[in-house]
Amino acid sequence: MKVRATRDQIVEAADRLIYEKGFEYMAFADLANAVGISRGNVSFHFKTRDEILSAVIELRFGRTRRMLEQWETEGIDARERIRSYIRIPLTNRTQVLRYGCPVGTLCTELAKLGHDDLVQASRIFGLFREWLGRQFTDLGLAGHSDALAMQVLAWSQGVATLASAFHDEPFVRAEVRRMEDWLDSLVPGSGRPRRPRKLRGRQSAPARHP
């Protein structure tokens, strides 16, 4: 109980630091300072920085899994569930504009380092991939469900990257809208009423899509 309290605080602080600054910038001293304990105490709970990284990945993995499970019980239909994913960059736009996607940026850093935990980190992508694949299968697109899942993943990753590079919030809004329109057009016969939208100047119908 006691150990969990401190340990969890360390992992929590590491989670935030890794997201906001990157793994390499997460120093033992920073963690100790953030939690308000001594560096030696951090060392007691985690012998190496890699151990902390593993704990953070595990934390994110569990959180993502639980979130997707909740979406699966909450969402009215598969389309609405996919929409929940599509809207992530919009929901978290403040952070995304500053730090990008937590999963994507971590995987990018670990890939550069050839770090062993890249495999573990990319499993978080794997969660989204499988979940999205199931939703597309529910939509009657079983044959292409995994390909579609990868496409949606890549799309939102690209949006996150450009959004943080240009600090462009309207772009995020426009792309999320485009993704939703694309989703609606995927299975047009599904009967869901296309709610009318007021077109705003900037994102006025930029071509059929991709």
Add this chain to the structure above:
Amino acid sequence: MKVRATRDQIVEAADRLIYEKGFEYMAFADLANAVGISRGNVSFHFKTRDEILSAVIELRFGRTRRMLEQWETEGIDARERIRSYIRIPLTNRTQVLRYGCPVGTLCTELAKLGHDDLVQASRIFGLFREWLGRQFTDLGLAGHSDALAMQVLAWSQGVATLASAFHDEPFVRAEVRRMEDWLDSLVPGSGRPRRPRKLRGRQSAPARHP
């Protein structure tokens, strides 16, 4: 002349190190070792690491500008020029699978740090953006040319991110193909013959697009 030789070697090595390992992992000692000179010599040419970063960004900016200029004189038509851009992740697939996109990953890192040079680095994205916008205008899509440019940028960024996270070369091939098909479908009346393609199992027509 002499100073240029050593200085350029340093910038060249920094360019490679930043791409392969990330900016924070580029140490003076690494640079000195890579070029085969002393650390003090590196310090003579660049007082701080940030100065090296600026030089690397400038180097990449110039190279990109020259490449795009060359494409603009070489390419038969705008569509073929856009295709050149679309195929970058395929052309450089070995590096992209390992280290992602040089521009995107650098911007991501600098955004996290709140580094001043993020603005400069994102200007490289700006070069592609403006260039692509011009090509789309040439294609007769003047009204949406900038939006389309951003879409293509984001698309290839997403592909690069997922490709390096999953080390998935077939995914790169499939997405590049999808982007080319999308490009061909953008202006169907343009008369360019749609060359027939042998469909391969994995990427068999995964939905209309995005």
Add this chain to the structure above:
DNA sequence: CAGCAATTAGGACAATTGTCCTAGTCCGTC
């Protein structure tokens, strides 16, 4: 060849890094 600035090597420097070690404090269980 002399002179001078540009270039280089090598080390000094304080600061910070990850990791380890030791001594102490806390708290639940006999």
Add this chain to the structure above:
DNA sequence: GACGGACTAGGACAATTGTCCTAATTGCTG
């Protein structure tokens, strides 16, 4: 109330960091 293991603080430690300084060497110019 004493014991014992979990927890914590604080510092030691070598290694590495970016930056700076000085002396030696290079190579061009006169």
